[in-house]
Amino acid sequence: MNCLLCNCQLSMRLCITELFLPIDHQRETVCDACRARFSAYHLSKQCCPGCGHPLNGELLCSECQAWKNNYGQFLHHRPLFHYNEAMAEYMSLYKFQGLYQLRMVFQHVVQMAIKQEEYDLLVPIPVSPTTLRTRGFNQVEGFLEGMQFHQLLTTIDDHKARQSARTRQERLVSQQPFQLNNNVRVTGQHILLVDDVYTTGRTLYHAADLLWQAGCQRVKTLSLAR
Amino acid sequence: MQKTDFYGRRVLLNAEEAQQIRIPNLEIMPAVKKNGDRIYCYRCGQTSSCDTSHLPNNQYYCPVCFNLGRSSSLACYGHLAEPNHFTLPTSILTWSGQLSPLQKRVSQAIDQGMTNHQRQLLWAVTGAGKTEMIFAGIAHALARRERIAIASPRVDVCLELFPRLQAAFANTPIALLHGRTPEPYQYRQLTICTTHQLLRFYHAFDNLIVDEVDSFPYAANQALLFATNNAVKKTGGILFMTATPGRTLEQQIHRHQLHVHYLPLRYHGHLLPQxxxxxxxxxxxxxxxxxxxxxxxxxxxxxxxxxxxxxxxxxxxxxxxxxxxxxxxxxxxxxxxxxxxxxxxxxxxxxxxxxxxxxxxxxxxxxxxxxxxxxxxxxxxxxxxxxxxxxxxxxxxxxxxxxxxxxxxxxxxxxxxxxxxxxxxxxxxxxxxxxxxxxxxxxxxx
Known part of the structure; x- marks a missing residue:
């Protein structure tokens, strides 16, 4: 097994129990040097309860305050990693070059984080049908492989142009790109929405808005990076 | 996309592009093939296991050559056979330098080999003046309307070769291709590119010259060796140049699959220190x-x-x-x-x-x-x-x-x-x- 990102040789360090007991141990997919380039969020009291951004004194950061004014409530968002240079490189390889095997780099981390949350329905953010045809996969569903999730949302075709191709202002004024599938009852449910990158929050607030309107009791969100 | 973009190349097209494109006689080729539980890529000739290279819904991609655009079962290649549509300038070789008698002898032998489209190896010690020795061969090949490429594993070698060749063939436009080229691809009779770019070509060149064969990442890279053989026409010739051929090339010499030209003396005429x-x-x-x-x-x-x-x-x-x-x-x-x-x-x-x-x-x-x-x-x-x-x-x-x-x-x-x-x-x-x-x-x- 080689490191998925730098292709160096990975050595397995097994302890004696792992050698002899039939426990399914987690196999490393990335070397320590590559892993160290990503920086994880450590959520604490000094962080914005809305998006995890560091705060100095306020109760809510200005962005989340704006969302709260807009929607009457804000999302309790949980980011896992900072969107730094390493994460940008990773996203370009995984999403835009389409290296589906790179889902393994964060699959375990994302799934562990999801297991810590309490929810009734796990909902990944969808990609547009055009993207799905050319890319061949939904990058969020790649992380959730093996878990039970519900695809409650679909994109209204061509409404969801790639967010990463837009400027901040363009993103903030963008139209609702999603619609809700009618056949699942969501009233009174706890929803956990998962996306890959949280930049302005626009995408997740669009999705959450639909779910709030449909009568969900609570919507929590989680993203790999922010 | 223009017609000339497809001459002697395999251009990656996704399903929609392939439907929309209107080019007569465009040959559509598959990108990958499934062999049992292995995936074979038509571009780089490598197989990889389904575990690492599958996509949802029974689709597959090649994880080896993804840098040039993902080759997958969702995409295909467009290809047109190389027609050798070139207009020749009146004077091809504009280089007026002089070769030493030793260089001249090797240069003539290479020219002869290129005329016969042979697989050749120029094994010359470092600092022997390899580039100048291939000018005669290239000039004659260009005059025969052949399509020629000079490839090297290293970008800096390509960047260094380009001005020297452009000066030596001032009336022939040259395409310079590497991973960081800002300008779009152009159809040219003479191409200088990195060996990775050869993966995009298919039966294009009548003569291909590969410089510094032994250097990283070309040596021992099966995908690039495959690309080299695929980039030349079935009747095309290849000239490898190096000071240090590796084991594979030496084996080919022993099996008489390669014609070797030795230049064992440095320009000052002394032996290498042991x-x-x-x-x-x-x-x-x-x-x-x-x-x-x-x-x-x-x-x-x-x-x-x-x-x-x-x-x-x-x-x-x-x-x-x-x-x-x-x-x-x-x-x-x-x-x-x-x-x-x-x-x-x-x-x-x-x-x-x-x-x-x-x-x-x-x-x-x-x-x-x-x-x-x-x-x-x-x-x-x-x-x-x-x-x-x-x-x-x-x-x-x-x-x-x-x-x-x-x-x-x-x-x-x-x-x-x-x-x-x-x-x-x-x-x-x-x-x-x-x-x-x-x-x-x-x-x-x-």
Missing amino acids: IKINLAPRWRKNMERGLLPLTLIRSIKATLSAQHQCLLFIPHIDDLPLVEQVLYRQLTNSRFTTVYAADPQRIEKVQAMRDGDYDFLITTSILERGVTFPEIDVYVLGADDSVFSSSALVQIAGRAGRAVTRPTGRVIFWVSALSRSVNDARRQISLMNRKGRCLQRELSSL
Whole structure:
């Protein structure tokens, strides 16, 4: 097994129990040097309860305050990693070059984080049908492989142009790109929405808005990076 | 997309693009194929396991050559056979330099081989003037309306070749292709590209020239070897150029699959300095205790007292500070420093060495090729380490004796045990020297 990102040789360090007991141990997919380039969020009291951004004194950061004014409530968002240079490189390889095997780099981390949350329905953010045809996969569903999730949302075709191709202002004024599938009852449910990158929050607030309107009791969100 | 974009190439198209494109006779080829539980990629010729290369919904992609755009079962290739639609300028070769009699002889042989579309190897020692020797062959091939490419594994070699060739063929437009090319692809009779770019071509070239075959990442990269064979027409010829052919090429020579042209003498007509081996068992352990082989210290002192400079190669970057420390203690009044790949002052340090500001440099294999210091000795500590391939060792040994003023030099390797690559390097040098001596006799009898 080689490191998925730098292709160096990975050595397995097994302890004696792992050698002899039939426990399914987690196999490393990335070397320590590559892993160290990503920086994880450590959520604490000094962080914005809305998006995890560091705060100095306020109760809510200005962005989340704006969302709260807009929607009457804000999302309790949980980011896992900072969107730094390493994460940008990773996203370009995984999403835009389409290296589906790179889902393994964060699959375990994302799934562990999801297991810590309490929810009734796990909902990944969808990609547009055009993207799905050319890319061949939904990058969020790649992380959730093996878990039970519900695809409650679909994109209204061509409404969801790639967010990463837009400027901040363009993103903030963008139209609702999603619609809700009618056949699942969501009233009174706890929803956990998962996306890959949280930049302005626009995408997740669009999705959450639909779910709030449909009568969900609570919507929590989680993203790999922010 | 234009028609010319498809001549002799495989252009990656996704399903929608393939439907929309309106080019008559465009051949649509599949990108990948499933063989049991292996995925075969038509572009790079490599197979990979389904575990790593599957997509949802029974789709597949190739994880080997994704850098050039993902080759997958969701995409296909558009291809048009190479028509050789070129307009020839009135005068093709605008180079007016002179070749030495030795170079001229090899140049004629290469020209002949290119006319017959042979697979050839030009095995010439470093600094023999390889580029100038292929001009005649290229000029004649261009006159025959052939499509020609010159490929090298290294971008910097391509960038260095481009102006030289553009000057030599001033009336022929040349396309320069590499991963960082800003301008779009253009259909040209003469192309200079990195070996990775060859993956995009399919039965395009009548003659292909591959420079520095032995260097990273071309050597031992099966995908690039596959691409080389695929980029030339079925009747096309290939010319490999190197100072240090690896095992695969040597095997092809033995099987008579390659026509070899040797140029075993440097431009000053002297032989290559042979490698001397010194055993230093457990040198790494000793180094950690602050000791280096006594013979190494003595050799460096001898070089310095003879007013020469030297290069000391070591296998890993992590060893640099240790070696430096030990040498600081042993050689108190000499000026030296360390150079490595990610060193921000690499270019300045090399220049300072040229200017004589340093007595010697301690370095990793980054200075193995392309760097010339005139009168130096070369020492390698731990030459049996796996990072040094035999061709790297030959290149390192080839740093010595480059100047007419001092055509010889000392090349000493310290090894903890003899390895195959060290032996191979010695064997290659003595082979070239044997051929060189024959040539020297021939020349003196003239």
